[in-house]
Amino acid sequence: MSQDKYEIDVNVEDNPQIPLFHYTSHESLIKIIESGQLYATGIRYLNDATEGRYTEDLFAKYINDYINNFDEKAKDWFLWLKEILSGENELRHSAYVVCFTQEKDLLSQWRAYCPPGAGYSLGFSSEYLIESAKSQGFKLVKCIYDINIQQQLVEMILQQVEDEFLSTPASVLNGELKNIKKKDHSKWNIQLWGKLYRTIQYLAPIIKHPSFKEEQEWRDISRDYTLSLFSEEAKWRTGKNIPIPYILFSLPCINEEKTISELVIGPTPNTELSHITAVKLIKGKGYKCTKFTDSVVPYREW
DSSP states (O other): OOTTSOOOOSOOOOOOOSOEEEEEEHHHHHHHHHHTEEEEEEGGGSSOTTTTHHHHHHHHHHHHHTGGGSOHHHHHHHHHHHHHHHSOOGGGGSOEEEEEESOSSOHHHHHHHSOTTOEEEEEEOHHHHHHHHHTTTEEEEEOBOOHHHHHHHHHHHHHHHHHHHHTSOHHHHHHHHHHHHHTOGGGGGGSHHHHHHHHHHHHTTTBOOGGGGGGOEEEEEEOOTTOOTTSTTOEEEEOSSSEEEEEEEEOOOBTTBEEOSEEEEOSOTTHHHHHHHHHHHHHHTTEEOOOEEEOOOOOOOO
16 A cells, blocks of 8 residues: 555455456447447446445544544544544545446346346456556456445554554644645645545445445446546536546457457347347457357346
């Protein structure tokens, strides 16, 4: 861990060693195949309404529940910290993610991410996703759903914060408060609050509400912390209710070949024709894909 963030000793998995899958509609499949790109969406605009906020709430709740365990000199600062984390702030606006899952043919995924009878699950090798991420400033990691591990992380990090607080001169702490009030981001990454801010930014796209555990999600996460969801670099697409910000994640060629490890054709009333069409689309656009499979989920909504 770089020195602008706190140490995280709990293992954050970053090498699945199995194929990962991205669920999508037939309309989006065509766009992905023709452009060679996936959308990395701003985390506040995903289907989990607690994205980002959930991680902040874990920190705020721990401080509230264990405030008497902190050193007397640090209590006021931690109460102030709880107030900051409980309010509206920019932590939830700092990451773009591409979502994948270990489950290639899961009923809840077909329901959540694909229109009835027109869904596909695109499979990629983990090695391919890891290397693609590195070249674009992203990192592939597995989401953490276990509440015990989440709480262990929070406790470990806040202990480091307290230790550093007690060794920090008052003049530096006072200066830090001024920078926060001024929203002087350039100085946050080298001081106490900034270090915690960056740590929570790192964890927010990884720590997820336990109710989403079935998804077994992995994410390619943008690590450009300076990229605001509302910067000029953000692109926009139409959502069900509001415009959604995203950036592009490229699917580069390997040895001059465009590669997909597997394509799963979702539940559909036209299985045979959908299968034939998918093969023609993928191979016709020059992709190397040796495995086309049909969903075995007996789901019907047409």
